[in-house]
Amino acid sequence: MSNNDNREVIVSVKHVDISFDTGGKKKFKAVKDANFDIYKGETFALVGESGSGKTTLGRAIMRINPCSAGEITFEGKRISGNISKEEDRNVVRNIQMIFQDPAASLNERATIEYCVSEGLLNFHLYKDENDRLAKVDKALQDVGLLPEHKSRYPHEFSGGQRQRVGIARAMIMEPKFIVADEPISALDVSIRAQVLNLMNKLKAEKDLTYLFIAHDLSVVRFIADRIAVIHLGEIVEIAESETLFEYPLHPYTTALLSTVPMPDPLIEKNRKHKVYDPSELDQSGDPREMREVRPGHFVYCTPKEFDGYCEKATRLEKEKGVK
Amino acid sequence: MSENRNVVLSAKDVEVKFRVRDNYLTAIRGISLDLYEGETFAIVGESGSGKSVFTKTFTGMLESNGMISNGSVMFHGKDLTKLKTDKDWEGIRGAKISTIFQDPMTSLNPIRTIGSQITEVIEKHQGVSKSEAKKQAIEIMERVGIKNAADRFDEFPFQYSGGMRQRIVIAIALSCHPEILICDEPTTALDVTIQAQILQLIRDLQKELGFTTLYITHDLGVVANVADRVGVMYGGQIIEYGNVEEIFFDPRHPYTWALLSSLPQLGVKGQDLYYITGTPPSLYNQIKGDAFAPRNEHALKIDFVQEPPFFKVSDTHYAKTWLLDPRAPKLEKPEVIQNLHEKIKKMTDKGGAFHVE
Numbered sequence: 001m002s003n004n005d006n007r008e009v010i011v012s013v014k015h016v017d018i019s020f021d022t023g024g025k026k027k028f029k030a031v032k033d034a035n036f037d038i039y040k041g042e043t044f045a046l047v048g049e050s051g052s053g054k055t056t057l058g059r060a061i062m063r064i065n066p067c068s069a070g071e072i073t074f075e076g077k078r079i080s081g082n083i084s085k086e087e088d089r090n091v092v093r094n095i096q097m098i099f100q101d102p103a104a105s106l107n108e109r110a111t112i113e114y115c116v117s118e119g120l121l122n123f124h125l126y127k128d129e130n131d132r133l134a135k136v137d138k139a140l141q142d143v144g145l146l147p148e149h150k151s152r153y154p155h156e157f158s159g160g161q162r163q164r165v166g167i168a169r170a171m172i173m174e175p176k177f178i179v180a181d182e183p184i185s186a187l188d189v190s191i192r193a194q195v196l197n198l199m200n201k202l203k204a205e206k207d208l209t210y211l212f213i214a215h216d217l218s219v220v221r222f223i224a225d226r227i228a229v230i231h232l233g234e235i236v237e238i239a240e241s242e243t244l245f246e247y248p249l250h251p252y253t254t255a256l257l258s259t260v261p262m263p264d265p266l267i268e269k270n271r272k273h274k275v276y277d278p279s280e281l282d283q284s285g286d287p288r289e290m291r292e293v294r295p296g297h298f299v300y301c302t303p304k305e306f307d308g309y310c311e312k313a314t315r316l317e318k319e320k321g322v323k
Numbered sequence: 324m325s326e327n328r329n330v331v332l333s334a335k336d337v338e339v340k341f342r343v344r345d346n347y348l349t350a351i352r353g354i355s356l357d358l359y360e361g362e363t364f365a366i367v368g369e370s371g372s373g374k375s376v377f378t379k380t381f382t383g384m385l386e387s388n389g390m391i392s393n394g395s396v397m398f399h400g401k402d403l404t405k406l407k408t409d410k411d412w413e414g415i416r417g418a419k420i421s422t423i424f425q426d427p428m429t430s431l432n433p434i435r436t437i438g439s440q441i442t443e444v445i446e447k448h449q450g451v452s453k454s455e456a457k458k459q460a461i462e463i464m465e466r467v468g469i470k471n472a473a474d475r476f477d478e479f480p481f482q483y484s485g486g487m488r489q490r491i492v493i494a495i496a497l498s499c500h501p502e503i504l505i506c507d508e509p510t511t512a513l514d515v516t517i518q519a520q521i522l523q524l525i526r527d528l529q530k531e532l533g534f535t536t537l538y539i540t541h542d543l544g545v546v547a548n549v550a551d552r553v554g555v556m557y558g559g560q561i562i563e564y565g566n567v568e569e570i571f572f573d574p575r576h577p578y579t580w581a582l583l584s585s586l587p588q589l590g591v592k593g594q595d596l597y598y599i600t601g602t603p604p605s606l607y608n609q610i611k612g613d614a615f616a617p618r619n620e621h622a623l624k625i626d627f628v629q630e631p632p633f634f635k636v637s638d639t640h641y642a643k644t645w646l647l648d649p650r651a652p653k654l655e656k657p658e659v660i661q662n663l664h665e666k667i668k669k670m671t672d673k674g675g676a677f678h679v680e
Contacts, residue, residue, distance in 0.1 A: 049514040050485075158602045159370075188369040189541060193585040193598035200595070215515060221676065222590035241592075245676035258679040259515040261544020263586050264667035265567040268547035271671070273519035274679055319673065 007039040009076075010177055010209050011061060016070035016080070018056050027068075030056045032233045034070070035290050036298075038177075043203065043210040045224035045241075047217060047256070053233040054213045058179045061211065063091055074177070093123055096170035100182040102162035106154040112165055113150035116140065119173045139172040140165075142205075143198060160191035164198065171202060181213045196223055217260045221245060226296075229253050231276075238290070239297040247316045249299050249309045251280045281305060328359040331502055331535050332381065332420075337394035337404075339376055339385065339559075348606045350376045352559040353394070358503065358535055363526075365538040365546045365567075367582070368556030371603055374539045377556070378505050380404065381537075382416045418448045421496035425508040427488035431480040437464075438476035441495050448499040459498065467494045467524060486517035490524065497528060504529075507539045522548055543586060547571060552639070555579050558604045558614030565640030572663055574656060575634075575642035577622075578615045583660045588670075588677075597659055613644065621646065621654055 018031040031053040038044045048054045059065045061072055063079060072080040079091050096119075099105035106115050117136050119125070126132035137147040143164040154162055163183065170178055180199065184192040200223065203210060214220050220227055221241060228238040229252065237250040248254045255276035262268050286302035293299050293309045301309060339351035350373045358364055368374045379385050380396055383406055396403040398415070406412055424430045432440060441460040445451060451459070457476070464472035467490040480488055489509065496504060506525065510518040526549065529536055538549055546553055547567065554564040555578065563576040574580055583589075584597035601618040604610055613619070616626035625631075625645050634647035645651055655661070670677045 049516060160602075189543070189582060190369060190585050190599035192587065193590075193596035196587065196590075197595045197598060216587075217515075218586075218588040222587045222592060222596065242676070254679055255516060257677060259519050260588070260677055261518075261542065261548060262667050262671060262677060263543045263547050263571060263583060263588060264664055265547040265550070265571055266664060267667050267671055268544065271548075272679070273523070275520070276516065 007041075009037045010040040010074065011038040011211070012073045013037075013057070013061070014070050014072070016057070016060065016072060017068045018053070018060055018065055019068045029068075030233050031060070033289075034230075034235050036228055036235065036238055038209060038211060040209055041207060042225040043212055043223055045212040045214060045220040045227045046230055047214055047220050047227055048230035049215060051232075052230045054215075054230050055181055057230070058097075058181050058211060058213050062095055062097055062179055063088065089123070093119075093173055094175050095177045095179065096173050096175040098163075098166055098170050098178060098180040098183045101186045102159060102166045103154070103186075105166055106162060106169075108154050110153075111150065112140070112145075112152050112154070112157075115154065115165060116150070116169050116172055119169065123173070125173070135172060139168040142171060142202065143168045158191075159187050160194050163187060163191075163195050167195075167198065167202070171206070174206075175208070177209045177211070179211045179213070182215070183212075184219065185214070185216070192219070199223065217256060229256065234288075234300055235290070236300045237298065243294075243297055246320065247294075247297070247313055249293060249297070249312055250301075252276045282308075328362075330357045331360050331398070332358040333397045334377075334380070335395050335397070337377065337380055337396060338392045339373075339380060340390055340392045341386070342388045342390075343607075346607055349392075350389070350559055350606055351380075352610070354559075354561050355394075356554065356561065356564075358537065361529075361533055361535055362551045363529065363536040363538065363549050364552045364554065365540060365550035366554050366556055366561075367540060367543060367546050369541060369603065372556040373559040373606075374556050375507055378422075378507065378537060378539060381503070381505065382420050382422060383412045384416070384422075417444065417501075418499045419501055420503045420505065421499070421501040422505040422507060423489075423492050423496050423509045426512045427485060427492045428480065428512075430492050431488060433480050436477050436479055437483065437491055441491070441498055444495050445498050460494075463494045463498050464491070466528070467491070467497075468520075469494075485513055486521065489513060489517075489521055493521075493525065493528070497532065497534075500532065501534055503535045503537060505537045505539070508541070509538075510545065511540075511542070518545075519548075525549070543571075543583065544588075555582065558610060559606060560614065560643065562615070562644070563642040565636065565642075569637065569640040573636070573640070574660070575636055575640075575647060576615075576644045577619045577646070579642075580656050580660060581618075583663070584657050589659050589666070597657065623651060 013034050013036050016034045017029060019027040019029045022028050034057055046054045056065055060067055067080045071078050113136055116139055117132055120132055136150055140147055140149060145164055184195050212224055224241045226240050227244045228235050231252045237253045248257055255274045258274040282302045282304045288300050288302050290298045290300055291306050293313050299309050334356045337351055337354045341348045341350055354377055366374045380391055391404045438460055442456040445456040445459050461472045461476060469475055469490060510521050540546060550567045553567050553570040554561040557578045563579050581599045590596045599618055604614050612628050613626040613631055616622040623645050631643050631645045633641040633643050635641055646654055669675050672678055
């Protein structure tokens with residue numbers, strides 16, 4: 001997996017800024033200089049606190065938020081800014097989204113059959129009525145629901161089942177890429193596990209690529225292949241999942257790691273929670289950019305910080321080696 | 324450990340029903356619980372298990388269609404279930420028993436200043452003058468970690484961040500020096516980095532002011548962090564309770580096993596996470612036997628017939644499952660949660676995934 005060069009890039013985010021009008025002259029930059037590639041077949045996680053810009057970035061890939069600088073490509077073609085109507089439809093079909101709150105994202109007055117096949121109807125992706133119903137049945141079965149559920153309404157389902165409907169609705173379009181925005185945050189502990197397992201199963205069966213947006217590092221560790229940590233609109237660190245946990249370099253990443261609650265009272269009660277202190281960073285005002293500290297492990301830093309991170313990485317490697 | 328401690332609040336066989344259209348829903352099906360002075364008790368459960376409803380009986384805040392149909396809640400020699408009007412509750416709700424709710428934005432009034440919302444409580448409950456109330460309010464704002472409290476006294480909730488707003492809610496709850504503080508999912512709406520700070524703040528204040536804390540949460544990580552004792556709720560009942568170490572390292576009820584096993588922290592990449600099949604029981608119907616039995620892979624025949632009593636595991640640890648009956652087959656807890664401490668230690672020690680220097 002470490003050999004990234006041979007892998008096919010499915011989505012590429014190149015130096016993207018996203019800003020919002022605030023009414024005044026000054027614009028609010030929600031995402032600054034985001035720069036990363038997502039490879040085909042992987043689960044790429046975007047982790048950050050609320051307000052960090054993680055959803056904004058996910059929505060930019062969906063063409064919901066426009067980029068104010070930079071560009072986003074999907075399978076090598078630019079999908080940000082003005083593109084032809086045909087390409088727009090191509091994006092809408094191939095990039096689907098799974099939302100956080102399944103109660104809010106389904107039309108409560110529509111039956112499950114309509115909810116799930118809405119995309120098919122919009123794109124006329126069925127031969128005849130029977131074909132459409134067959135596709136709905138198939139999609140429901142794929143997510144572990146029964147075909148007879150399709151005449152029901154969303155309120156007749158439990159939270160976990162509703163989230164399955166949300167997933168079926170995305171899957172029926174046979175997308176190549178899925179943006180899952182906090183898909184399990186609104187669910188109960190026991191149901192979270194079901195939905196995570198389902199997402200993993202579908203990924204393997206249908207050769208999908210996920211952008212998994214979350215705030216909970218313990219979940220992300222379980223599901224993601226690579227992780228990007230975003231803080232106040234800046235992606236501060238990108239690494240393979242295990243690398244990020246074993247060799248966290250940026251002080252914000254370490255702070256975030258220290259806040260993951262551990263289900264062990266003896267340890268949790270004596271754990272130190274690190275508070276992120278931006279003054280630990282280089283204050284010289286040198287420009288920051290994504291630099292590769294180790295192969296595949298990027299940190300957003302100034303040249304001076306870069307040296308510090310290299311040292312830290314060497315030190316951590318030594319410690320693990322000794323162990 | 325607990326025998327010689329004073330009981331501050333004692334709930335006995337509490338049963339709560341809600342009238343929904345022409346039906347009755349039994350949300351709480353007989354809970355008994357003693358809270359000891361100065362301890363932190365955490366109630367864990369999934370949504371719908373009745374954890375919030377149960378604690379609402381301590382402050383008389385049940386919705387209007389709800390009623391306590393059985394049992395008693397004794398507090399200072401008074402049965403709280405007998406109190407009816409707001410006047411009866413005066414001097415208890417908000418004064419001796421306070422609550423912190425989940426979302427600080429909805430528990431504060433958006434169009435009134437922070438300062439006025441704190442002084443209101445102090446004036447009402449302590450009957451002091453306006454200027455004295457303001458002095459006390461600024462003191463307590465500083466105590467919960469608001470910098471420049473005097474300057475921020477006249478600001479509005481929207482000018483505060485989420486974490487700061489929750490600090491204000493805590494300040495309001497503590498302004499009358501309550502004996503019991505109920506924290507209903509106090510950090511669920513907050514960011515993870517803020518969560519640790521708020522939990523620490525509540526713990527520090529508890530040490531300083533000596534109140535008893537009752538946490539309601541679905542997050543076992545939070546429980547591990549704060550609790551002395553834990554009660555696990557399912558289908559309107561507490562099904563297991565004990566000291567926090569007993570619940571995490573020696574759980575006995577299959578539902579507690581399942582809850583612990585499904586934590587993503589314990590997940591191994593490439594393998595499926597453990598999950599609980601089925602859905603929680605409908606509380607409209609009479610529940611026969613063990614409420615968890617239909618979802619329990621270890622269920623015994625008797626689980627479907629007769630409700631299990633509490634079996635004693637230790638002086639402090641009780642579980643409501645037939646598995647503890649001497650006649651029941653011996654069952655080990657699931658592999659994922661065996662040697663839990665060693666597993667987590669490995670993760671947080673040097674070289675582990677969650678180690679932080």
